[in-house]
Amino acid sequence: MSCSNTPPFQYGGVSLTNTLCYHSLLFAAILVLENQDLQDSIKPQKVEFRSLNFNSTLHWQPGRAREARDTVYFVQYKVYGQSTWQNKDDCWGIQNHVCDLTTETSDIQEPYYGRVKAMSAGVYSDWSLSCRFTPWRETIIGPPTVTVIHSNKCIILKLQAPRSPYKRKRGSKIPMTNYYDLLYQVFIVNNLLDEQHRVLVYEGKDKVIKIENLRPGVSYCVVAKTYVPILDRSSAYSSRQCTVLQ
Numbered sequence: 001m002s003c004s005n006t007p008p009f010q011y012g013g014v015s016l017t018n019t020l021c022y023h024s025l026l027f028a029a030i031l032v033l034e035n036q037d038l039q040d041s042i043k044p045q046k047v048e049f050r051s052l053n054f055n056s057t058l059h060w061q062p063g064r065a066r067e068a069r070d071t072v073y074f075v076q077y078k079v080y081g082q083s084t085w086q087n088k089d090d091c092w093g094i095q096n097h098v099c100d101l102t103t104e105t106s107d108i109q110e111p112y113y114g115r116v117k118a119m120s121a122g123v124y125s126d127w128s129l130s131c132r133f134t135p136w137r138e139t140i141i142g143p144p145t146v147t148v149i150h151s152n153k154c155i156i157l158k159l160q161a162p163r164s165p166y167k168r169k170r171g172s173k174i175p176m177t178n179y180y181d182l183l184y185q186v187f188i189v190n191n192l193l194d195e196q197h198r199v200l201v202y203e204g205k206d207k208v209i210k211i212e213n214l215r216p217g218v219s220y221c222v223v224a225k226t227y228v229p230i231l232d233r234s235s236a237y238s239s240r241q242c243t244v245l246q
Contacts, residue, residue: 041065042118043125044073049101049114049133052140053176054164058091058099058114058130071120075099080111080132093119102165108135108179137231141176143238144184146224151243155211157222159184162235176226183227185234186211191219191242198223216245 042063050057058075075091078084091099105112114130142162150156161182163173176182186209187198202209214220221242226235 039123039125042067042071042120042123044116044118044128047114047116047128047130049105049112049130049138051105051133051135051138053142053162054102054106054108054135054139054166054179056100056102056105056133056135056139058101058116060097060116060128062097063118063125068120071095071118073097074117074119075101075114076127077101077104077112077114079107080113085115105133105135106166108139110134136179141180141182141226141228141233141235143235144224144226146222146238146241148222148241148243149208152246153212153216154214155188155220155222155243155245157186157209157211157224157241159186159207159209159224162226180228181230183229184209185225185227187223187225187237188214189221189223189240191221203227214245219244 040063042065044060044063047058047060050059058077060073062071072093072095073091074093075088076085077088078086086104088099088101088104099114099116101112101114111132111134113132115127117127118125144162145160147158147160148155149158161175161177163175164179166174168174183203183205185200186202188201188211189196189198192215201211211222219242221240223237223240225237227233
């Protein structure tokens with residue numbers, strides 16, 4: 001029964017019905033404000049895609065309120081231009097702050113969005129939206145794998161491009177060279193002189209590199225990077241491979 005339809009009950013000249021209605025409305029308003037504050041305080045922050053060799057994940061941080069033990073998160077994604085958001089079933093009601101969207105972003109030329117909302121104490125936050133993410137333009141390309149296969153008076157290296165998570169029909173992972181025109185940059189370090197001084201000794205597409213004119217008995221280390229000319233972007237250095245020439 002609404003307050004407006006309730007017959008007034010007088011006590012001492014005061015309408016108790018109106019007083020009760022006033023307090024009920026006030027209590028309801030306080031609950032709404034408290035829920036709104038909780039909604040705002042648990043809303044996820046800093047939603048962003050991170051991607052290495054097309055292994056693409058959505059990351060976020062908890063809202064400004066201290067994260068409660070019962071807080072869970074819900075993730076959706078969509079291709080730019082589409083009206084319908086898709087639920088990510090594996091990231092629906094999770095407590096982690098990361099969601100793997102590698103499969104969902106496999107069309108690497110398409111731009112995507114992701115969004116996250118939180119739920120705590122039965123209250124849902126609004127959605128928090130990521131920036132637009134295009135895998136081909138924004139994934140970080142890792143360094144090549146470097147193997148020293150010979151080191152007698154010279155160093156012979158074998159370079160292998162980083163692999164994407166996507167597979168050929170036979171099951172092998174597709175190398176990043178299928179998606180980009182990659183160059184290898186090879187650097188050598190003379191440990192006798194300066195362990196931090198790297199000298200560029202090769203740049204190109206060859207998978208086997210021979211480094212000559214080195215001093216016998218000296219410890220050398222080799223590192224390599226991948227470079228994408230069209231994006232003017234280099235990878236981090238590979239792990240060091242060291243050897244002493246005979």
